[in-house]
Amino acid sequence: MRRVYADANATTPLLPEVMEAMRPYWMERFGNASSIHFDGQQARAAVNRARETLAGFLNCHAAEVVFNSGGTEGDNTAIFGLLRPGDHFITTSIEHSAILQAALRVADRGVETTFVAPHASGLIAPEDIQRAIRPQTRLISVMLANNETGVLQPVEEIGKIAGAAGVFFHIDAVQGAGKVPLDVRRFGCHLCSISTHKMHGPKGTGAMFVRRGTPIEPLLVGGSHERRQRAGTENVPGIVGLAKAAELAMQTLEDGTMHRLAALRDRLEADILRIPGTGVNGAWDGGEPVPRVANTTNIFFDQLEGEALVIALDLKGVSVSGGSACHSGATEPSHVLMAMGLNKARARASLRFSLLKTATEADVDYILQVVPEAVEHLRALSPVAAGTLG
Ligand SMILES: Cc1ncc(COP(=O)(O)O)c(C=O)c1O
Numbered sequence: 001m002r003r004v005y006a007d008a009n010a011t012t013p014l015l016p017e018v019m020e021a022m023r024p025y026w027m028e029r030f031g032n033a034s035s036i037h038f039d040g041q042q043a044r045a046a047v048n049r050a051r052e053t054l055a056g057f058l059n060c061h062a063a064e065v066v067f068n069s070g071g072t073e074g075d076n077t078a079i080f081g082l083l084r085p086g087d088h089f090i091t092t093s094i095e096h097s098a099i100l101q102a103a104l105r106v107a108d109r110g111v112e113t114t115f116v117a118p119h120a121s122g123l124i125a126p127e128d129i130q131r132a133i134r135p136q137t138r139l140i141s142v143m144l145a146n147n148e149t150g151v152l153q154p155v156e157e158i159g160k161i162a163g164a165a166g167v168f169f170h171i172d173a174v175q176g177a178g179k180v181p182l183d184v185r186r187f188g189c190h191l192c193s194i195s196t197h198k199m200h201g202p203k204g205t206g207a208m209f210v211r212r213g214t215p216i217e218p219l220l221v222g223g224s225h226e227r228r229q230r231a232g233t234e235n236v237p238g239i240v241g242l243a244k245a246a247e248l249a250m251q252t253l254e255d256g257t258m259h260r261l262a263a264l265r266d267r268l269e270a271d272i273l274r275i276p277g278t279g280v281n282g283a284w285d286g287g288e289p290v291p292r293v294a295n296t297t298n299i300f301f302d303q304l305e306g307e308a309l310v311i312a313l314d315l316k317g318v319s320v321s322g323g324s325a326c327h328s329g330a331t332e333p334s335h336v337l338m339a340m341g342l343n344k345a346r347a348r349a350s351l352r353f354s355l356l357k358t359a360t361e362a363d364v365d366y367i368l369q370v371v372p373e374a375v376e377h378l379r380a381l382s383p384v385a386a387g388t389l390g
Contacts, residue, residue: 003317004363008198008295009147009175009354010321014241015200021244022202025237033234034223043236050243057246058192058209059183066229067239070206071174072098073219074193077208077230078141078170079103081216082191085110087138090167092116092124092153093339095143099172100335112136120341121290122151122282130161139168144176144187148336148352149282150296152180159188168214174198174206178249178357179258179293190214196238200357201245205238257357262294264364265355269297271368275375277302281337281350295355300342304349304378307331312374318367321352 005013014022025046031039033047047067055062068074075098083089083106091099093115103113114132118124124142133140140162145152155171162169170191173182178199184192190211197203210216210229222231252258272278281298283290301309306322313320333347342350353367 001317002366003319004359004366005319006353006355006359006363006367007319007321008356009150009352011197011203012200012356014202015245015248017248018201018241018244022237022241025240029236031236033236034225043234046236046240047234050239053243053246054207057177057182057250058194058207059185060209061212063227064209064212066208066210066226067234067242068206068208068226068230069204069235070197071096071172071193071195074174074191074195074206074208075099075141075170075172076102077216077219078139078191078193079106080219082139082168082170082214083109083111084138086136087111088134088136089113089139089141090116090129090132090137091141092118092143094118094122094124094146094148094336095141096147096172096174099141099143117339118151119285121285122146122149122336122340123285123290124153124158126154126157126161129158133161133165133167137165137167139170141170141172143172143174144182145173145179145293145296146282146336147175148334149298149340150175150292150354151282152176152291152293155187155189163188176293178245178252179295181253184209184211191216196242196245199245199249201241202238205235205242207242252357258294261355261357261359264359264361265295265297265353268353268355268364268367269299272299272371275301275372281340281342295357295359296352298337298350298352300346300350301375302346302349303382304375305382306349306351308378309351309374312378313370316370316374318370321354322348322350 029042031043033043051062051065054065079102089111116128116132142153142158144155159169169189171189173192174195177194192209195206218229220231225231278301310322333344337347
């Protein structure tokens with residue numbers, strides 16, 4: 001059976017060039033980057049080169065790049081590293097759980113958090129961030145692109161607000177990296193987190209931009225790695241893989257790949273919307289299209305259980321994600337879709353399609369072949385849906 005992977009926002013496969021770049025650093029160039037002998041120097045040189053590449057990718061100085069284990073660590077570091085009892089923290093109700101759970105934890109330590117809600121479109125209004133600022137506000141954290149809807153947030157405007165108020169600003173750029181150009185200077189942020197496995201590199205690696213002079217306490221202490229900002233022997237193959245993935249991402253941001261991908265996504269979306277009782281979550285705001293990353297669309301299928309559709313599509317060879325997450329055995333509707341004002345039934349009836357940048361017309365054709373059939377079949381089985389959608 002044919003398989004089409006349309007869950008790129010969950011994770012991506014390594015590109016062959018990334019695998020090739022990493023390969024020697026597990027075997028013949030295995031040295032510890034802290035060792036002073038030849039083997040160590042080889043590893044150190046690779047880490048230094050990777051740091052330069054990342055500086056180009058983020059538009060910062062090499063000394064402002066800290067390698068880590070990925071998006072969760074970056075998000076946690078921003079919050080645990082900067083916030084102290086009595087501080088106020090501003091974030092949004094549509095962040096990844098790596099931010100939301102860390103905010104809950106610092107609440108126990110006397111940090112109050114304001115969760116700014118999005119518009120129905122999934123966009124966060126900079127004015128709402130502005131209004132939430134208090135004298136005690138120390139940190140604002142807003143994601144660049146939402147993982148479920150792909151909606152791009154106005155981080156540049158939020159950066160200006162944070163700068164004017166003298167508040168630190170962290171961007172979770174995990175879902176934006178590789179899909180839109182990153183420029184931490186233009187964004188006006190102090191901290192920015194990225195994760196390698198979302199951009200065709202290995203899992204368990206990532207990086208964080210830490211603007212020079214930002215007084216962040218390290219999450220991990222031990223050796224003096226990463227200028228004492230992140231202890232632990234460097235994951236040299238992972239770091240090399242991240243640099244190669246970033247290099248390839250910079251190329252695809254310029255060679256028209258993203259336009260091609262947006263056209264594929266738009267065709268997928270338009271065709272699915274011909275099915276009755278469907279609509280896009282996070283596409284329009286007051287009649288205007290909302291900026292989104294090129295690969296993502298989030299669609300509701302009324303009177304269906306999203307999980308059932310995910311399973312039905314999986315059985316037909318198509319991998320997508322639903323608008324629900326399983327928490328301690330119970331299926332909860334997505335907090336992102338709920339924050340956008342969807343009711344529980346519609347949030348549960350939503351699916352995220354996120355295309356790989358290697359997706360083809362034939363992949364989209366196949367998805368479009370199986371989705372209408374699966375929807376029709378499931379609706380025919382559902383007593384609620386029978387006869388109500390025309
Ligand atoms: C927006 C966002 N932030 C953070 C993370 C966590 O990144 P990692 O998987 O590297 O820990 C993810 C992963 O799904 C994400 O989508």
